[in-house]
Amino acid sequence: RFYLVDYSRLFPPTPPRTERKFCHLFELLRPEFVKHYKNPLCSDSYSRFVMNQADAKDHIHEVREAYKYLLKSIIPEFAKILNSKQDNIECLNQNTLISSMHRQGINIRLLGHLRYFLLGTKWDSIILIEMIARSIKWKLRKLLRNTNSNLGDSNDNLKNINILNQSNHNSKDYCCNLIPSENLHKKV
Numbered sequence: 652r653f654y655l656v657d658y659s660r661l662f663p664p665t666p667p668r669t670e671r672k673f674c675h676l677f678e679l680l681r682p683e684f685v686k687h688y689k690n691p692l693c694s695d696s697y698s699r700f701v702m703n704q705a706d707a708k709d710h711i712h713e714v715r716e717a718y719k720y721l722l723k724s725i726i727p728e729f730a731k732i733l734n735s736k737q738d739n740i741e742c743l744n745q746n747t748l749i750s751s752m753h754r755q756g757i758n759i760r761l762l763g764h765l766r767y768f769l770l771g772t773k774w775d776s777i778i779l780i781e782m783i784a785r786s787i788k789w790k791l792r793k794l795l796r797n798t799n800s801n802l803g804d805s806n807d808n809l810k811n812i813n814i815l816n817q818s819n820h821n822s823k824d825y826c827c828n829l830i831p832s833e834n835l836h837k838k839v
Contacts, residue, residue, distance in 0.1 A: 659676065659677075660694045660695060660698065661679075661694060662679040662680055662681070662682055662685055662694055663679065663680050663685065663692040663693060663694045663696055663714050663717070664676070664678060664679050664680070664694075664696065664697050664714065665678045665679065665680060665714075665718050665758075666697075666711075666714060666715050666718050667697055675697035675698070678758075678760070680692070680714075680717065680718070680721070680756070680758075681753060681756045681757065681758055682756075683753060683754060683755065683756040684717075684721060684725070684755075684756025684757070685717075685756070686756075687756065688717050688720070688756075690713055690717070692710075692713055692714055692717055693710035693713070693714070695710070696710035696711050696713070696714045697711065697714070721756065721757070721761075722761075722764060725755060725756060725757060726757060726761060726764050726765055726768065727768050729751075729752070729755045729757060729765065730765055730768035730769050730774075731768075733751075733765075733769060733774050734769060734772055734774065748777070748778075748781065752765070759785070762778055762781060762782050762785075763782065765778060766778040766779060766782070
């Protein structure tokens with residue numbers, strides 16, 4: 652019998668980014684991508700478990716190449732598919748876009764890369780709205796976590812949440828300051 656003890660390292664990580672510590676532990680390649688990629692990938696490629704093994708550098712190189720392939724081939728190809736379906740854009744909802752991305756093996760955190768290939772199309776604004784909505788969702792989650800952990804600041808956090816629900820200049824200003832505009836135009 653075999654037992655799977657730790658699901659956290661089931662899939663290989665994306666190459667770590669210097670600005671995010673330990674992201675190789677939670678930013679993983681999607682199973683759909685790994686399944687269809689031409690080579691098997693080591694799920695421990697950036698961990699200390701294989702650091703001293705002879706083929707550790709090979710594992711890291713293979714994961715980097717796979718990630719490059721995802722960014723330079725899979726995402727642009729998916730953008731072409733979306734672009735060819737601009738006439739059916741009204742049938743799209745959030746779940747359709749997200750599930751389509753997942754079927755192609757594209758992580759949601761790569762929406763910025765996808766949007767880059769669709770700038771100026773009808774998809775540009777849909778993806779931008781999705782990115783903003785997800786940013787607001789994470790900001791709200793953080794506010795709610797702070798509210799639960801620090802009851803003294805709960806009134807301030809609830810005021811922030813209420814501002815998001817208003818439809819006046821206060822909520823517009825709040826949202827504009829929530830996500831710096833330079834982040835909306837760069838690939839993450």
